[in-house]
Amino acid sequence: MQHKNPKALNLIRFVSVDNMMKTVLDIGIEKTIAGVAAQIEHDFKRWELFDKTPRLASHSALGVIELMPTSDGTVYGFKYVNGHPKNTKEGLQTVTAFGVLSDVDTGYPVLLSEMTILTAIRTAATSAMAAKYLAPAGARCMAMIGNGAQSEFQAMAFKTLLGIDSLRLYDIDARATDKCAANLAERGFGIIKCTSAKEAVEGAQIITTCTADKQYATILTDDMVRPGVHVNAIGGDCPGKTELQRDILLRADIFVEYAPQTRIEGDIQQLPQDHPVTELWEVMTGAAKGRTSGEQITVFDGVGFAIEDFSALRYLNDQLDATGRFESLDMIADPDEPRDLWGMVMRAAHTVVKAA
Amino acid sequence: MQHKNPKALNLIRFVSVDNMMKTVLDIGIEKTIAGVAAQIEHDFKRWELFDKTPRLASHSALGVIELMPTSDGTVYGFKYVNGHPKNTKEGLQTVTAFGVLSDVDTGYPVLLSEMTILTAIRTAATSAMAAKYLAPAGARCMAMIGNGAQSEFQAMAFKTLLGIDSLRLYDIDARATDKCAANLAERGFGIIKCTSAKEAVEGAQIITTCTADKQYATILTDDMVRPGVHVNAIGGDCPGKTELQRDILLRADIFVEYAPQTRIEGDIQQLPQDHPVTELWEVMTGAAKGRTSGEQITVFDGVGFAIEDFSALRYLNDQLDATGRFESLDMIADPDEPRDLWGMVMRAAHTVVKAA
Numbered sequence: 001m002q003h004k005n006p007k008a009l010n011l012i013r014f015v016s017v018d019n020m021m022k023t024v025l026d027i028g029i030e031k032t033i034a035g036v037a038a039q040i041e042h043d044f045k046r047w048e049l050f051d052k053t054p055r056l057a058s059h060s061a062l063g064v065i066e067l068m069p070t071s072d073g074t075v076y077g078f079k080y081v082n083g084h085p086k087n088t089k090e091g092l093q094t095v096t097a098f099g100v101l102s103d104v105d106t107g108y109p110v111l112l113s114e115m116t117i118l119t120a121i122r123t124a125a126t127s128a129m130a131a132k133y134l135a136p137a138g139a140r141c142m143a144m145i146g147n148g149a150q151s152e153f154q155a156m157a158f159k160t161l162l163g164i165d166s167l168r169l170y171d172i173d174a175r176a177t178d179k180c181a182a183n184l185a186e187r188g189f190g191i192i193k194c195t196s197a198k199e200a201v202e203g204a205q206i207i208t209t210c211t212a213d214k215q216y217a218t219i220l221t222d223d224m225v226r227p228g229v230h231v232n233a234i235g236g237d238c239p240g241k242t243e244l245q246r247d248i249l250l251r252a253d254i255f256v257e258y259a260p261q262t263r264i265e266g267d268i269q270q271l272p273q274d275h276p277v278t279e280l281w282e283v284m285t286g287a288a289k290g291r292t293s294g295e296q297i298t299v300f301d302g303v304g305f306a307i308e309d310f311s312a313l314r315y316l317n318d319q320l321d322a323t324g325r326f327e328s329l330d331m332i333a334d335p336d337e338p339r340d341l342w343g344m345v346m347r348a349a350h351t352v353v354k355a356a
Numbered sequence: 357m358q359h360k361n362p363k364a365l366n367l368i369r370f371v372s373v374d375n376m377m378k379t380v381l382d383i384g385i386e387k388t389i390a391g392v393a394a395q396i397e398h399d400f401k402r403w404e405l406f407d408k409t410p411r412l413a414s415h416s417a418l419g420v421i422e423l424m425p426t427s428d429g430t431v432y433g434f435k436y437v438n439g440h441p442k443n444t445k446e447g448l449q450t451v452t453a454f455g456v457l458s459d460v461d462t463g464y465p466v467l468l469s470e471m472t473i474l475t476a477i478r479t480a481a482t483s484a485m486a487a488k489y490l491a492p493a494g495a496r497c498m499a500m501i502g503n504g505a506q507s508e509f510q511a512m513a514f515k516t517l518l519g520i521d522s523l524r525l526y527d528i529d530a531r532a533t534d535k536c537a538a539n540l541a542e543r544g545f546g547i548i549k550c551t552s553a554k555e556a557v558e559g560a561q562i563i564t565t566c567t568a569d570k571q572y573a574t575i576l577t578d579d580m581v582r583p584g585v586h587v588n589a590i591g592g593d594c595p596g597k598t599e600l601q602r603d604i605l606l607r608a609d610i611f612v613e614y615a616p617q618t619r620i621e622g623d624i625q626q627l628p629q630d631h632p633v634t635e636l637w638e639v640m641t642g643a644a645k646g647r648t649s650g651e652q653i654t655v656f657d658g659v660g661f662a663i664e665d666f667s668a669l670r671y672l673n674d675q676l677d678a679t680g681r682f683e684s685l686d687m688i689a690d691p692d693e694p695r696d697l698w699g700m701v702m703r704a705a706h707t708v709v710k711a712a
């Protein structure tokens with residue numbers, strides 16, 4: 001990346017996968033999750049400031065590609081993310097993502113970052129943050145149904161924010177459970193590997209469902225959910241993809257990120273459009289109640305919302321000066337005279353001749 | 357960008373501003389414009405295959421940031437683009453852009469490119485391509501009102517595709533006209549610098565309006581448009597921003613890219629929602645007529661559509677193996693075992709220790 005006239009204006013910061021991993025390791029995964037959760041909570045509490053829109057999804061037979069933009073009037077952010085459940089079988093990620101932050105006043109992008117890892121972190125941070133308001137007091141034991149790429153991040157977020165120290169794992173593929181258990185072996189959990197979802201939920205105060213099939217599934221049946229439990233349902237996240245038996249939803253108080261999007265993508269796509277749900281930000285600001293009794297069943301029907309990505313990118317961007325874990329990308333054309341884009345291109349001929 | 361296990365899966369191709377300039381110079385600007393125009397025409401002729409949606413715009417007091425996605429079912433593309441007319445005064449570009457192509461079947465991005473320069477090229481290519489179907493036969497002289505960053509690209513596109521060799525330039529800022537004239541001095545045009553829009557349109561068979569103010573403006577009044585003229589109106593491209601006096605539109609046959617978007621953003625936002633317009637692809641496939649008489653006034657109300665960006669990125673992507681003008685970006689997390697994203701992050705600790 002050589003430039004004839006290197007100037008700051010043409011450069012944006014880029015956080016590669018390699019630098020994202022190093023950032024997480026520099027800061028520590030617990031502190032990263034806590035930092036992202038704090039930023040999400042900060043932003044959810046000023047919810048009404050944000051431009052909000054359901055994500056723009058392009059569906060195909062094999063998956064979906066989505067753009068998720070938002071803005072708080074000062075900073076604009078968006079994420080590109082795909083969801084292709086069949087990818088795993090081909091050795092690819094089900095979900096890959098990258099994101100951008102821009103300056104609203106100039107429209108210039110300032111940060112480009114990988115977000116496959118960052119999405120796993122923000123998803124886990126959002127779940128745990130919701131559970132702070134919704135899970136029964138003193139919860140220590142969580143069932144995790146679905147032990148794929150998101151599972152360890154969920155476990156660590158619930159440990160960091162709620163003090164969960166007992167895990168009951170189940171996956172239809174026992175190798176996924178073995179992987180998850182091995183990855184978390186030295187993280188201070190008591191871990192029980194279960195052979196059915198029914199076994200996994202026994203005695204758990206929190207049930208996390210995090211599976212990846214793009215179809216109507218019933219990961220959790222009504223009889224498996226005792227009074228007082230908090231269900232963290234994050235795998236039902238696109239049209240036609242659900243995890244919870246409908247009866248559970250009818251017994252529960254349901255909490256969502258952004259209702260217009262969740263009604264399309266979440267488990268509540270099984271319910272009438274006017275079924276009452278509460279948006280998380282209302283609970284955080286005190287405008288609505290979270291858990292009100294020990295017998296109540298609470299469901300966080302998480303699908304992932306643009307503001308969470310915005311918050312995660314903000315958090316990351318705030319770390320870069322200290323970590324130095326970024327590169328500079330020559331992505332913005334910056335002619336000396338703004339109206340002379342043509343001249344800039346044509347004058348580059350001199351550089352090319354010299355380089356040849 | 358060092359990786360412990362460099363593998364193709366984590367890398368996407370990146371075309372920087374520097375490499376975009378060198379690509380254009382390697383291939384030649386005329387050939388680049390012609391190539392992009394041919395790809396746009398190819399894609400417009402298979403219009404019905406594409407996922408189409410008006411762009412997703414985030415408006416602020418000072419400008420707009422937009423995402424423009426589309427897909428043909430095999431390849432997905434989107435562009436990020438801003439529009440901030442006040443930027444020029446601050447030494448910044450009014451419009452900056454970048455874009456991405458992805459594989460629909462996996463959701464994996466394959467190309468990231470600067471698109472400030474590429475947008476100027478595709479906008480000019482689209483205008484000239486439209487004029488091939490709409491301008492009076494044998495047109496040689498074009499008036500250009502607005503001599504900013506887009507003007508030279510427009511001039512060269514009309515020269516390359518239509519044989520325009522006489523230019524009549526006008527801008528409210530004479531320095532912009534001087535710059536445009538100087539940049540085009542050795543490109544085979546007869547150039548006349550004019551001191552008013554009225555003078556500029558005298559004898560021109562094609563009138564291009566390409567101004568940047570974000571407000572209702574009247575660049576062209578009704579008396580300035582003679583029968584038989586083709587108006588290439590590309591500066592009226594967002595809500596509240598128009599260039600043509602309404603009476604011109606009422607006398608003309610109007611052609612647009614994608615009517616649902618143009619009715620929001622184009623000069624036709626001045627007309628009722630049901631005012632008849634023809635989409636360009638219909639003319640190209642023969643489903644509708646373009647110019648039918650020598651007396652007819654035709655208006656191309658261009659606002660820029662996602663498929664044009666898609667086509668431009670396709671064209672660019674097809675050149676990369678030959679030009680080699682790209683870098684590789686480590687943007688996609690690619691664990692050896694797809695479900696072991698956590699393990700990949702944590703194992704990176706070994707790399708960090710070594711590097712420290």
